[in-house]
Amino acid sequence: MKATQLEEHLSRIDLFHDMSDKAIRRLIGSGREVLHEDGHRVIGEGSDLAMAFHVVLDGHGVVTSAGVERRIIGPGDSFGEISLIDGEPRSATVIAQGPLRTFAIPREPFVLLLDDHPEIARGLLLVLCRRLRQAEASMAGS
Numbered sequence: 001m002k003a004t005q006l007e008e009h010l011s012r013i014d015l016f017h018d019m020s021d022k023a024i025r026r027l028i029g030s031g032r033e034v035l036h037e038d039g040h041r042v043i044g045e046g047s048d049l050a051m052a053f054h055v056v057l058d059g060h061g062v063v064t065s066a067g068v069e070r071r072i073i074g075p076g077d078s079f080g081e082i083s084l085i086d087g088e089p090r091s092a093t094v095i096a097q098g099p100l101r102t103f104a105i106p107r108e109p110f111v112l113l114l115d116d117h118p119e120i121a122r123g124l125l126l127v128l129c130r131r132l133r134q135a136e137a138s139m140a141g142s
Contacts, residue, residue, distance in 0.1 A: 001057070003028060009057060010103065013076045015123040023117060030109035033057065036096040043080055045093040050083030052104040059100035065092040071134070072097070081124055084110050 001009070007024050010016050016024060031052075036042050042054065045065060060074045070092065073079060083090050084107050105113065114121045 001033060006033070006057075006103070010055070013055060013078075015055070015078060015120055015127075018119045019117060027105070027113060028103075030113070031103050031105035034102050034104050036061075036100040036102065038096055038098050038100075040096045040100070042094040042096060042100070042102070043090050043092070045091065046089050050080065050087065050090065050107060052106050053080045053084050053110045054078060054094075054102040054104050057101045057103055060097045061094045061100050062097050063092050063094050070138075078124075078127065081110075082128070085124075 003025075006028055007021065010027065011019070011021070011024050016027065019027070034054075036059075042061060055078045056073055056075050058075060060072055061079075062072055063070045063079065073094070079092070079094050080090075082088075114124075
């Protein structure tokens with residue numbers, strides 16, 4: 001994807017839509033696009049080091065935890081932030097379901113991004129709260 005297309009794409013994602021064009025360009029300079037083939041394990045629960053935060057650009061992935069499918073992710077969704085924030089092992093596995101293209105931001109630039117743009121941190125808190133509520137509702141229904 002061309003840089004201008006990526007800039008437009010990322011600026012439409014909830015986490016980044018409040019960022020300036022300059023900040024989006026800085027974000028793009030900090031990360032890279034990655035294409036994952038169908039069935040590829042993008043991140044693995046428990047054993048993988050937290051190397052990057054991912055934003056789904058195209059395609060879908062399945063998120064599992066303890067061997068149970070938790071959700072399907074698609075364009076605009078993100079994953080990998082929990083381990084980058086707390087330094088603990090990955091809490092879930094993400095497997096590409098068909099071709100999956102993500103924008104990956106390594107740990108250091110991600111942490112700096114959160115420091116420089118608190119609106120992203122607020123957005124991540126909302127995402128994490130939504131996931132926690134879904135997990136609690138799922139456990140209550142079990």
